[in-house]
Amino acid sequence: MDFNLSKEQSLIQQMAREFAEKSIAPAAKQIDEESKIPEEILAGMAELDLFGIPFPEEYGGADGGYDGYVLAMEQIAKVSGGVAMTMAAHTLGLGAISAFGTEEQKKKYMIPGCKAKHIVSFAFTEPGTGSDPKQITTTAVKQGDFYILNGTKRFISNANYPGAMVVFARETESGEVTAFILDKWAEGYSISEPWEKIGMHGGQLLDVYMKDVKVPADNLLGKIGQGFPILLLGIALGKIGTSTAALGGTLAALEEASKYAREKTHRGQPIAKFQAIQLKIADLAIKYETARWLCYRLGCLANDIKDPGKFAAEAALVKAYCGDNVVDAARIAVDVHGSYGLMRDYTIERVYRDAIIGPEIEGVADMQKLIVASSILRSKG
Amino acid sequence: MNVVVAMKQIPDLQQIRIRNRQPVLEDIPWTMGAIDKNALEAAVQIKEAQGGKVVLLSAGNEELEDTAKEALAAGADEALLIIDDKLDEMGSAEIAKILAAAIQRIEKIDLIIFGEGSGDNYSGQVGSRVAEILGLPQVGYASAIEVQGESLRVSRSLEDGKELVEIGLPAVITVISGINEPRIASVTQILKAGKKPKEILDLSDLALDLGEICPVKTESNLAPESDRKRVAVKSVDELVAALKGENLIGR
Amino acid sequence: MAGILIYSDKDKLARELLTVAGLIADARGWEVKAACINNARQCQLLSAAGARVYQIENPAVLPADAANVAVALKEACGKLDCSIVLLSSDRRGRELAGRLAQVLGAGCLTDISAVKVEGEQIHCQRNALGGATVATQYIDGEKQVLAIVPRAFAPAPDRDGGSIDELQVEVPPSRIKLLEFQAKDSSSANIEEAPVLVVAGQGLNSQEDLAAVESLAQKLGGELACSKPLATDKKWLPEDRVIGLSGKKCQPDLAVLLGISGQVQFTVGIRDARVIVAVNSDENAYIHQMADYSMVADLHQIVKELNDALA
Ligand SMILES: Cc1cc2nc3c(=O)[nH]c(=O)nc-3n(C[C@H](O)[C@H](O)[C@H](O)COP(=O)(O)OP(=O)(O)OC[C@H]3O[C@@H](n4cnc5c(N)ncnc54)[C@H](O)[C@@H]3O)c2cc1C
Ligand SMILES: Cc1cc2nc3c(=O)[nH]c(=O)nc-3n(C[C@H](O)[C@H](O)[C@H](O)COP(=O)(O)OP(=O)(O)OC[C@H]3O[C@@H](n4cnc5c(N)ncnc54)[C@H](O)[C@@H]3O)c2cc1C
Numbered sequence: 001m002d003f004n005l006s007k008e009q010s011l012i013q014q015m016a017r018e019f020a021e022k023s024i025a026p027a028a029k030q031i032d033e034e035s036k037i038p039e040e041i042l043a044g045m046a047e048l049d050l051f052g053i054p055f056p057e058e059y060g061g062a063d064g065g066y067d068g069y070v071l072a073m074e075q076i077a078k079v080s081g082g083v084a085m086t087m088a089a090h091t092l093g094l095g096a097i098s099a100f101g102t103e104e105q106k107k108k109y110m111i112p113g114c115k116a117k118h119i120v121s122f123a124f125t126e127p128g129t130g131s132d133p134k135q136i137t138t139t140a141v142k143q144g145d146f147y148i149l150n151g152t153k154r155f156i157s158n159a160n161y162p163g164a165m166v167v168f169a170r171e172t173e174s175g176e177v178t179a180f181i182l183d184k185w186a187e188g189y190s191i192s193e194p195w196e197k198i199g200m201h202g203g204q205l206l207d208v209y210m211k212d213v214k215v216p217a218d219n220l221l222g223k224i225g226q227g228f229p230i231l232l233l234g235i236a237l238g239k240i241g242t243s244t245a246a247l248g249g250t251l252a253a254l255e256e257a258s259k260y261a262r263e264k265t266h267r268g269q270p271i272a273k274f275q276a277i278q279l280k281i282a283d284l285a286i287k288y289e290t291a292r293w294l295c296y297r298l299g300c301l302a303n304d305i306k307d308p309g310k311f312a313a314e315a316a317l318v319k320a321y322c323g324d325n326v327v328d329a330a331r332i333a334v335d336v337h338g339s340y341g342l343m344r345d346y347t348i349e350r351v352y353r354d355a356i357i358g359p360e361i362e363g364v365a366d367m368q369k370l371i372v373a374s375s376i377l378r379s380k381g
Numbered sequence: 382m383n384v385v386v387a388m389k390q391i392p393d394l395q396q397i398r399i400r401n402r403q404p405v406l407e408d409i410p411w412t413m414g415a416i417d418k419n420a421l422e423a424a425v426q427i428k429e430a431q432g433g434k435v436v437l438l439s440a441g442n443e444e445l446e447d448t449a450k451e452a453l454a455a456g457a458d459e460a461l462l463i464i465d466d467k468l469d470e471m472g473s474a475e476i477a478k479i480l481a482a483a484i485q486r487i488e489k490i491d492l493i494i495f496g497e498g499s500g501d502n503y504s505g506q507v508g509s510r511v512a513e514i515l516g517l518p519q520v521g522y523a524s525a526i527e528v529q530g531e532s533l534r535v536s537r538s539l540e541d542g543k544e545l546v547e548i549g550l551p552a553v554i555t556v557i558s559g560i561n562e563p564r565i566a567s568v569t570q571i572l573k574a575g576k577k578p579k580e581i582l583d584l585s586d587l588a589l590d591l592g593e594i595c596p597v598k599t600e601s602n603l604a605p606e607s608d609r610k611r612v613a614v615k616s617v618d619e620l621v622a623a624l625k626g627e628n629l630i631g632r
Numbered sequence: 633m634a635g636i637l638i639y640s641d642k643d644k645l646a647r648e649l650l651t652v653a654g655l656i657a658d659a660r661g662w663e664v665k666a667a668c669i670n671n672a673r674q675c676q677l678l679s680a681a682g683a684r685v686y687q688i689e690n691p692a693v694l695p696a697d698a699a700n701v702a703v704a705l706k707e708a709c710g711k712l713d714c715s716i717v718l719l720s721s722d723r724r725g726r727e728l729a730g731r732l733a734q735v736l737g738a739g740c741l742t743d744i745s746a747v748k749v750e751g752e753q754i755h756c757q758r759n760a761l762g763g764a765t766v767a768t769q770y771i772d773g774e775k776q777v778l779a780i781v782p783r784a785f786a787p788a789p790d791r792d793g794g795s796i797d798e799l800q801v802e803v804p805p806s807r808i809k810l811l812e813f814q815a816k817d818s819s820s821a822n823i824e825e826a827p828v829l830v831v832a833g834q835g836l837n838s839q840e841d842l843a844a845v846e847s848l849a850q851k852l853g854g855e856l857a858c859s860k861p862l863a864t865d866k867k868w869l870p871e872d873r874v875i876g877l878s879g880k881k882c883q884p885d886l887a888v889l890l891g892i893s894g895q896v897q898f899t900v901g902i903r904d905a906r907v908i909v910a911v912n913s914d915e916n917a918y919i920h921q922m923a924d925y926s927m928v929a930d931l932h933q934i935v936k937e938l939n940d941a942l943a
Contacts, residue, residue, distance in 0.1 A: 007447040010410070011454060011571045018565050049568035062568035072568070263896040265918055345877070394762040404765050473730070474739065498726075501761050504742050509698060509730025518699055518807035521727035534811070539723050540782075541642075545812040546696055555727070595739030595773025602760055602767040609908065610924040617937040620909065623925050627907050628783040629828070629886045630852060630942065 003293070009071055012053075012064060016072035019048055025079040031202040032350050035194065037083055042116060045083075050076070051090055052114025054302070055098050059106050060114030066237075070244045070299030074292075077248020078255075081354030082202025084248055085361075086119065088241025089157030089203070092362075093120030096166045096234035097181065100222040109164040109181060118163025121184065122238065123153040123208060124231055130154075130363075133231050136177050138169040138210065147171070147180060147215045149188075153208040159184065159191050160204045166234065167210075168227050176225030180215050188213035199353030229308065236312040238362055239319040240298050246326035246358040247291045249351055253326070253333035254284040256348045260337050271336075280332050287329045294318045313375035320368035323359035330355035382433035382528065384424040385493045386457065387480055387508070388417040390441035390448040391501040399604040411444040413451040416496030418563040420556050423526055424494050425456035425564075431528055434458040436487060440479050442466045446581070453574035454566035460579035461487065467584065472597045473502075477510030482587040484515065492533070495555045497522055505555070512553035519553040520546055524560050634660075637714035638683070639667045639705055639728075641695040643674045645720035647787035650681050652747055652780050653718050654788065659749040667708045667799070669693050669701065679794030681787075686712060686799035693801070695724060697808040702731040707801040709736060716754075721779035729779040739771030742779040754778070823873055828854025828886045831875060831902070834861050835891015835912065835931050839868045844935045845890065851942040854884065859898050875901035890931040894919030 005013065023044050024031075031037055045051060053069040055061025062068070069091065077084035094113045097105060097120075112118040129135035138151025149169055159165065164181050171178040182189070192207035222230050258281055261272035271277050298318045305311045330352040334341035341348045359365040392409040399405070424435045437457035439445055441464065449460045461483055468476070484490060493515075495508035505521075512519035524538040532549045538557055548554075566574070614620045624630045636657050638649040646666065653664040666683040668674045670693065679685045686708060693704045705717060705728075717732060719725040721743045733740035745766075746757040753770040756778060760767040771778075823829055830849035832842065842856070849856040856869070860879060863871045875882055877897040883904035890911050892898060899922060902908070910923035911931045920926040927934060 007450050008571055008575065011451060011566070011574075012568055015565050015568070015571060022565075047567060048565060053568050057569070062572065064568045064572060068568060068572075263900055265896065392761075394764065397761055397764050399764065404761055472739075474733070477730075477734065497723075503759070503762070504730075504740075505726045506730030506733065506740050506742065509727055510734040512699065513702070513731050513734035518697070519727070519731065520696075520808065521698065522723045537723075542813055542815040544696060544810065544814075547809040547811055549807055592737070594737070595771050595775050597739055597741060597769050598772050600755060600768040600770065602765045604765050609922055611921065612925050613920075614909075614925045614927050617934060617941055620925055620927065620934075620938070621941050624886070624907075624909070627886075628786070629907060 016075035046116030051116035059110035066302035081200040084245040085203025092238030093122040095237040119161035121165040140169040177227030179221040236315040239315040243322040246322040253329040257333035316368040316371035382431040414500035450574040481514035640720035650788035682791030738775035826855035833892030
């Protein structure tokens, strides 16, 4: 067992840190206030291959593995939850196409995706169902060489950008949940106003309305009725991103709290001298380190998934932990700041709002725990 | 245009901790010096405009093969590395001779670019020494380099002004960090760096005559004692005297 | 008798080098020699400070061409029997140092901020590890090129015993062509780059008092800056002069902080200054604790006295 990063891994980490600090951090407040990521930032990320890290070169990716993805995501998420969310949802969508797509589908959708000419979405949540995909009501009706999709998807990240959307619908002939690749902005596709959420501003979240959207039969992802396993693995891969986004927030909490503790003085000495503050800093370090190694390991596991069910349980465990963990960490870091921590002038205020998204996104924490428990009880059973 | 860029491998300065005034260097990763990144970027820009190649040249301990990947990712086409653990103990004079000997092995070199000083020692001697050994003209502290046929127009930035000079090729240039913003290597470039061509030599491969060298010896290397003096000053005269003592006024 | 030679293209730095050379020469019973290249005014200045000056007049020796200056100085060292050369560690001097050391086969140290003669050795202090440490180093050998940080030593005072002689040196034609020199224009304010900052805080009584503070900044060769309330609340100064969390982070050689309490949002912007002077009428103000020199006093009075003292 060796917990050291290779030179390449640490260069990926450094590169992402440098880009995050130089190009994203100065705009992070603006992104938060305007709920919009400047074009140059997305373009800059594209140039550095940050939108295609784990995918094969032949499909436009960087072949950097999910371990490389995790290392980069952590640094991006540290400075902006909104940018991290965009990157995570995109990579989730591409991950599903990469795992289940045909050669043609991969060529057609992954290359522009990895190069960030397209920003990809992954749509399963509906107004009536989030945690329970079996309740999906969107329909796909076969009509010649096409499927006609109708329905509403809720809380879909990146639905405003052009590009592919992996969408789950009930294929009416079989009655089974099935995945399709849809070109966003095809005829009949429309979106709501962006949701105004508590944090991760800049990460766009919209509802998607599909009214008689014609999807070529070639765009069936996997097989009819394979929707559930695709969803399971897709989301499991997606949890690498959301867990690591939470990890980045945890790191931000640790750094902001430590910085403030050294700067803020009380009766002439930095508050870092007080044991009560020291205990909080130690708690933050523990939270960061535990989340870090869980995420790094999950990234490595994802490079070679043998048993999707087992991987899904691993991912659920990491997501459950990291999601709650970042909220606790941000809360502790706010405490270190006192009332100042609630002011927009302090980064921790934003980190706190971004953190709160962590447990809810991509399946609430309790659902993750149910997946973990059932995998344990089943295998021991 | 074939450009050689010299890189010094240095300990990552941000990670150095001080214990009992001593710098703790164990377990500090090695990295490419900061201004060397500007030197490399300048070379890559010239290559992109003029064609040719950028050769990374570096002498250092066994970590160098890994550290060189930083430069290969950021645009160097190939590397010539002199790897020997003895190099860590050597001073600027010795290193300059080694680099010059290595440069003489490379065919057709038009330009050699250094950073104005290394990130750790910042002594700024090596570029000048190499230029002298190779009998080349030099311009230090370049803030812009423009190729004009067989010569360069170099703007150099000095404390009291800016100077524009013309220098024939081949030549040695040292650059300041303000000359450019080094590009950040993409994931793909990082992952391909290790696959670029490289030649690795050890000291015995170079026909070296270290000759007459007056070596630099280090008596001590300690962190400065306390941050702030916290001297209570009672009068303006006292303050003026104190600032004079710090060479801050009357200059 | 061996000797020590000094050279800088800048008059003022050359006078500083004389001070350092004096330390070494006294310890060894040597004499201090100075090379002046194409600079008659500097010859006068240095001989007035007691140096034996050697005037080199040769248009082929351009300060812009370190290679030729090195050749000229090598010849001078040979003719004048000097084994140690002191240069200024400004950019020109540092560039020259390596080249000259290589021509002479000498050891070389640059950026030297302090010098102490210890028997045979000349112990030099310089920053190492990017400034994390200060190293004491010496050159083991006779031939030495030492480049001294500007302003680390006071310029040598006037003294008798100086002389000026001509010295002929041969150099090859220069391979550098100087096309243009543009002296720095000092009108635009850039508090991040200013070597000295005089910073006004809410202790300042009125906008009218700014004039005296600004004049002090000028006398110290620096810029006027302020704490945030002075710009955002009182609007006495533009926001680009604010230091701190929401302002600029500066690291001048000298920061003079006037009427500033030292809230952390301010101090983050100035704590990397080399020397901090604080003037605050409240002896418990935190700013006194992060100052090198602190005065418990009315800033208006101090500004006035300083302006007079530096007039
Ligand atoms: C920022 C953000 C981005 C998002 N991006 C996307 C996206 O790109 N694509 C997409 O499809 N969706 C996206 N979502 C939606 C998100 O994945 C869902 O909101 C999430 O899966 C939870 O579903 P829900 O909100 O409907 O909660 P529900 O499923 O209604 O759950 C509500 C509560 O009931 C509990 N609960 C539910 N079922 C059970 C059960 N069987 N047993 C016990 N407890 C149960 C849950 O634990 C939870 O506490 C995003 C959400 C956010 C906030
Ligand atoms: C989110 C946030 C961001 C901020 N960002 C910045 C920032 O970037 N920069 C910044 O400066 N501030 C910033 N502040 C404000 C900061 O907290 C302080 O309020 C501010 O620095 C105080 O400025 P001051 O020291 O000039 O004023 P005060 O705190 O009012 O101090 C004035 C001092 O002058 C002394 N004094 C009074 N009269 C005299 C006299 N005649 N002679 C000598 N001394 C006298 C007093 O003893 C007192 O110590 C920020 C605050 C917040 C909440």
